[in-house]
Amino acid sequence: MKSYDAIVIGAGHNGLANAAFLAKAGLDVLVVEKNDYIGGATVSRELHEGWQYSNCSYVCSLFRPEIYQALDLGRHGLEVVPLQGGVTFKQNGDYYGNYHQPAIRRREIARHSKRDADAAIRFDADLMKWCRLIRGFLLRTPPDPASFKIRDAMEFASLLKSFYSLSESQIYEFIRFFTMSIAEYLEEYFESDVILAHFSGGSIIGTGLGVYSPGTAYVLLHHAMGDIDGNVGSWGFARGGMGSIAKAIASALQSYGGNIRTGAEVQEIKVRGRKARGVVLKSGEEISARVVVSNLDAKRTFLGIMNPKDLPEYVIRRAENFKIRGSSGKLNIALDGMPDFPALEKGSPLTLGHMHFTDTLERLERAYDDWKDDRWSADPYVDLVIPSQYDPTLAPAGKHMVSVFVQYCPVEAEGGWTEEKREAFGATVIDQIANYSPNFKDLILHVEIRTPSEIEAETGLTGGNIFQGELTLDQLMFNRPFPGYAQYRGPVKNMYMCGSSTHPGGGVMGAPGTNAAREILRDLGKVNTTPEDFGDD
Amino acid sequence: MEKHDFREVLQRSPFFPRADALSQVKVWSPWNGYQTARIYDTLASEYFAIRSSCSVFDMTPMGKYRITGPDAIRFLTRLVTRDISKLKPGRVTYVVWCNDEGQVLDDGTIFHLGDDGYRLCAQHNQLDWLLISALGMDVTIEEETHEVAALSVQGPTSYSVLEAAGIDGLQELKPFDIVNTFLDGFDVMVSRTGFTGDLGYELWVDPNDALALWDAIFGVKARGLYDVRPIGLEALEMVRIEAGFIVPGDDFNTAETAVRADRSRSPFELGLGWVVNFDKPYFTGKRALLEEHARPIKRRLVKLSTEGNKPPHDSFLYDGKNGQRIGTIKTAIWSPILKSNLAMAEVEYIKGKRPAEIWAQIYYQKELEWKVVWERCEISGKPFWNPPRRNATPPEPF
Structure with missing residues (x-):
């Protein structure tokens, strides 16, 4: 029977990236995927005839350019087009237009508050300081601060060195930043309600936290630390949808001789003599491998496909307590034409970016309150984008594909989800949009409504949590997923983790998969095929 | 508040119709959000207009702040490093200001406007910092960048041109003096200041009077008396280096925009020690600057x-x-x-x-x-x- 050098469980972007770097090093690699298609949450499929739905992740910024370059993904079909600007509509018919051109953006902020226009300069520079600091650690294995190994000590020293490259006052600010709520953080800069609401949106996306919850300031950074061609904080659309990222990595993997099997769900990781030996599929088929890598989240890996008798009690307990709360929903909508937004002038470029309909911090916090009570937000925060304005491959000419990310939506609606409740959730979101776009409903040809429950069912993300685990300090860096297990190695030999449950966390980044590949190759004594950080002096 | 026209990405100064008409090459650059001429004709002709005859530069985009109220002088004393207690009404002085670490945020000029308070001109956007610095003081700070139109008229014949244009009261005006005068019934404030290191004046008017001011000055040329030429940012860049003036953002990073820890600069590092006065009452950055000065x-x-x-x-x-x-x-x-x-x-x-x-x-x-x-x-x-x-x-x- 054939035995592989490595089996990677889950063909999401991290699993594929991990497998690609292993295959590039000459390993015989197999990726097994439960669905009949690849991509995990980095997926695009034709769910309505003529329309490509990126029904989970929908925009790209965090994906590391080093990986893009190292796997030659441009030649494998990937193209990321920067998206421009955004808008937050106000309830009084006005809006804040986050124009992509700096001169008019500044004037627009000044329209809401002259002071805020100048404070934005301070805000941008400060956020860039934290971005610069953290970006250097994305493609590195977090050091274990409790370890006495030379490598850990060196890495920890390097971390401290970057930290102390900040000035004294910056160090104080940085420590505060990691523990603050986004509302409190932004209020140190801005005074206008709509500006505060607009800039805080990125800090609640995907989290089970509200704008006044400590720790949300970091989530803003997590969404701002990516870049497109050096423009830090920029977001873009993958041409053809987010699935293009998975397809390009898969194509690179196959070009190195790697294999992918879809429709092959793993039942269990086989462990013998405290060593991983391969996997058993749901079908009963057993596949052996020298190394087994799980791209599943920490809960699903340790509580789902591993036998408790193979695991230390500590790992089981940590996995049980791992914070991975689903809080996001998604509507994917095929439209018969471009919707009108009467608050905007005809031809306004603001529809090209992220569109929001929540104009105060208070409304954002109330939306969170609903979620805590196991209800979807009655007044939801949405991040609406219309990528078909850029990408002709997503919808027929003149028609549009709309992606609506929704915060908040509970894992279990009070008393459990039913078809009626799911429809009611969808209607709440569509009503929110229709408040600002009167012809929106008339244009709808097809809607896919996804609560955390559907997201979990399709992608396997526990609770439908898009980050494979909450992005709070207790679950970041050397604490991710658990203290002592942050270096991608599992609790049994030859078993590794490569998903977003590991450092540096969620978002379509590819860094966890790549970092895990580096550690695996190191353990196997193979040449390192993973890229160095580009660095930034 | 009224929404913007998204097509007008850059603002146009009240002088724009005239500047546009005289621009032969239509080369523009953004400056503080305004569409500003880089060059009108050729760099050489504009440079020599400044050094041998009379040049006109639209400086409306320059950041301007009006500071009024009982604590205005206390506020400014606290803000800038220079001793400004002797600044008299009708006078202008060059200043820099720093953050608590003694790193330069910007440089600019303070105009003592008598009963109308003070005008602070700055290269960068400073409203946020000014308001932070005003905490606990009885002072009003308003940005008036867009409410005041300004022309810089510089060069050896600039005095003669302005006289011929009908602006009186310049004969006894000394460098850094201000005079309030009239032209065809509208108010013009003139300061003998500039960024060229040459004889020159800056003229400040209500935006509604901007075109009349421009026409009066260029009318001197139309009457065949003296040559007057508009100049763009490129010629200004040449003469300001000749004059030894620094530009925040080009010659050094301002403390507010510096991201890397060692990228901001102190006044001493910029050769501006002469505007730092340790004998005046406390000012922001003093402690750090005292420490630095000792090293x-x-x-x-x-x-x-x-x-x-x-x-x-x-x-x-x-x-x-x-x-x-x-x-x-x-x-x-x-x-x-x-x-x-x-x-x-x-x-x-x-x-x-x-x-x-x-x-x-x-x-x-x-x-x-x-x-x-x-x-x-x-x-x-x-x-x-x-x-x-x-x-x-x-x-x-x-």
Whole structure:
């Protein structure tokens, strides 16, 4: 029977990236995927005839350019087009237009508050300081601060060195930043309600936290630390949808001789003599491998496909307590034409970016309150984008594909989800949009409504949590997923983790998969095929 | 508040219709959100208008803040490093201001407008910092960038041109003086200030009177009396280096925009120690500056001239030919009037002393072929260009 050098469980972007770097090093690699298609949450499929739905992740910024370059993904079909600007509509018919051109953006902020226009300069520079600091650690294995190994000590020293490259006052600010709520953080800069609401949106996306919850300031950074061609904080659309990222990595993997099997769900990781030996599929088929890598989240890996008798009690307990709360929903909508937004002038470029309909911090916090009570937000925060304005491959000419990310939506609606409740959730979101776009409903040809429950069912993300685990300090860096297990190695030999449950966390980044590949190759004594950080002096 | 027209990405100053009509090449740049001429005709003709006749530059986009209220002078004293207690009504002074770490946020000028308070002109957007600094003071701070239109009229014939245009009261106006006068029934404030190192004036009017002011000045040319030419940002860049004026953002990073820890600069490092006064009441950054002042200086922004005829654009500086690298050029020009290469450069000082020798490695190009030369450099303690006519009162008539 054939035995592989490595089996990677889950063909999401991290699993594929991990497998690609292993295959590039000459390993015989197999990726097994439960669905009949690849991509995990980095997926695009034709769910309505003529329309490509990126029904989970929908925009790209965090994906590391080093990986893009190292796997030659441009030649494998990937193209990321920067998206421009955004808008937050106000309830009084006005809006804040986050124009992509700096001169008019500044004037627009000044329209809401002259002071805020100048404070934005301070805000941008400060956020860039934290971005610069953290970006250097994305493609590195977090050091274990409790370890006495030379490598850990060196890495920890390097971390401290970057930290102390900040000035004294910056160090104080940085420590505060990691523990603050986004509302409190932004209020140190801005005074206008709509500006505060607009800039805080990125800090609640995907989290089970509200704008006044400590720790949300970091989530803003997590969404701002990516870049497109050096423009830090920029977001873009993958041409053809987010699935293009998975397809390009898969194509690179196959070009190195790697294999992918879809429709092959793993039942269990086989462990013998405290060593991983391969996997058993749901079908009963057993596949052996020298190394087994799980791209599943920490809960699903340790509580789902591993036998408790193979695991230390500590790992089981940590996995049980791992914070991975689903809080996001998604509507994917095929439209018969471009919707009108009467608050905007005809031809306004603001529809090209992220569109929001929540104009105060208070409304954002109330939306969170609903979620805590196991209800979807009655007044939801949405991040609406219309990528078909850029990408002709997503919808027929003149028609549009709309992606609506929704915060908040509970894992279990009070008393459990039913078809009626799911429809009611969808209607709440569509009503929110229709408040600002009167012809929106008339244009709808097809809607896919996804609560955390559907997201979990399709992608396997526990609770439908898009980050494979909450992005709070207790679950970041050397604490991710658990203290002592942050270096991608599992609790049994030859078993590794490569998903977003590991450092540096969620978002379509590819860094966890790549970092895990580096550690695996190191353990196997193979040449390192993973890229160095580009660095930034 | 009224929404913007998204098509008008850059704002147009009230002088724009005239500037546009006179622009022969239509080359514009954004400056503080305004569509500003880089060049109207040719760089040489604009440069020599400043140095030999009369130039007009639209400086409306310059950031302007009005500071009023009982604590206005207390506020400004706290803000800037310079002692401004002796600044009289009708006078202007050059200032810099720092953050708590003694790092320069911006430079600019304070105009004492008498009963109307003070005007602070700044290169960068400062409202946020000014309001932070005003905490606990009875002072009102309002941005008036867009509410005041301004022209800078500079050059040896600028006095004669303004006289001929019908602006009175300039004869006895000394450098850094302000006079409020009238032109055809509207108010014009004139200050004998500028960014060229030459004889010149800055004229401040209500935006509604902007075109009438422009027409009065250019009318002098139409009447055949004196040549008057509009100039763009490129000619201004040449003369300001000749005059030894620094530009925040080009010659150094302002503390608010600096991201990397060592990228901001103190007044001492910028050669602005002469506007830091430790004897005045407490000002923001004083403690840090006192500490820094007690230590040998590590680096300085200097006025540098290089031999030869190749301006040292983007050059590295060394302590000898093929020696150790000790600095970089920030901005550089060829000066047509001094027939010399002039630059603003940052140089490392060792034990508080400037390097004994400075050499520049200069890359230049002729017909797409790149070449490199080494040239000796010299630090100038004084402005490269400072003619007697700049300060002559009354000014030389033509």
